[in-house]
Amino acid sequence: MLLYDHPLSSYAQKVKIALREKGVPFTAQLPDDFGTGRTDGPFATANPRTEVPVLIDGETRVFDSTVILEYLEDRFPEPALLTKDAAARALARMTEDVCDTQYEAVNWGYGEILWFRRATGALAGHLRDQAARQTRVLQDWLAERLGTAAWFGGDRFGWADAAVAPMVNRSVHYGMGPRPGSALALWHARLCRRPAIAATFAEFDAAAAEMTAASDLYTTGGRRREYRDHRLEWMVKSGGVEVVLAGLRDQNIRFSWPQGSAES
Known part of the structure; x- marks a missing residue:
């Protein structure tokens, strides 16, 4: 495979x-x-x-x-990541959807500033502040979903945990992790002790350590970062529309397939 x-x-x-x-x-x-x-x-x-x-x-x-x-x-139905309970399955999928859209966009936008230096000075500071504020909102929402349970699915690791894990861990990497001692912080610590998670996060850490050095490849046109749907929305609504316009001008960003004439 x-x-x-x-x-x-x-x-x-x-x-x-x-x-x-x-x-x-x-x-x-x-x-x-x-x-x-x-x-x-x-x-x-x-x-x-x-x-x-x-x-x-x-x-x-x-x-x-x-x-x-x-x-x-x-x-591969076993071990199952989703229970048979319809309500629990819907809850897991809704949690995943928020992580795949809203949370991923915040993390991605912060990375555009940190790693790819798409903005500097006051604009960079503003976008970082927006990312920090929105991250806290999302983490509070996730903490409410988690409640007092060990995992998002209850007493077993499951679908929602797999979806939330990369998002919260990237926030931790950015210095915007859950409040120390909070249920979400304890969940992240518990998460990191699982071999499947530890191996995946180790690969992320190794790649992140090299990203700053490789960032020029994405800002000089060798490769282009994809400003897909929710990512584009985040940059615009958070005050970074000029970042998008500069990327189009310099031809170092792209949109989703099929491509438009501005990208060709």
Whole structure:
């Protein structure tokens, strides 16, 4: 089983956690043409969006992290990440959706400033403040969802935990982790003791340590960061519309497939 992956991708991390929790052997591979916008080659053939993760299982090709998790749950039902209870399943999926959209956008936007220096001075400070404020709102929402339980699904690690894990851990990396001693902070500490999580987070840490040095590749046009839907919304609503305009002018950002004329 092959997984097209980038260690910094929260979506790919979610899938790797699920694979490892289920004990499914796989090989992770960073596509050679990742971020280039190329529409040929096996990566683009498997996913026209040229986004990671993509799972290759024999002749089956699956993209989108949520669809991949659903595929894995069908293909490898034990150990189950979702319970049979309809309400609990809906709760897990709603938690995942918020993490995949709102939370991922905040983390991604902060990374644009920290790693890729898309803004400097007052604008950078403003965007960092926006990210910190919104992160606290999201963590408070997650803490309420967690309550006093050990895991988001109750007494067992499950689907929602796999989805939340990369998001909160990236906030911790950014210095915006949960309040010390809070239920969410204790959950993160408990999470990090699981072998599947520890292995995935170690890959993230190694890639993050190299990101600043590699950032020029993404700001000089060699590769282009994708300003997809919720990420674009975050940058605009948080006051960074000029970051988007500069990226279009300098041709070092891209939008989702199919591409528009401004990207060609």
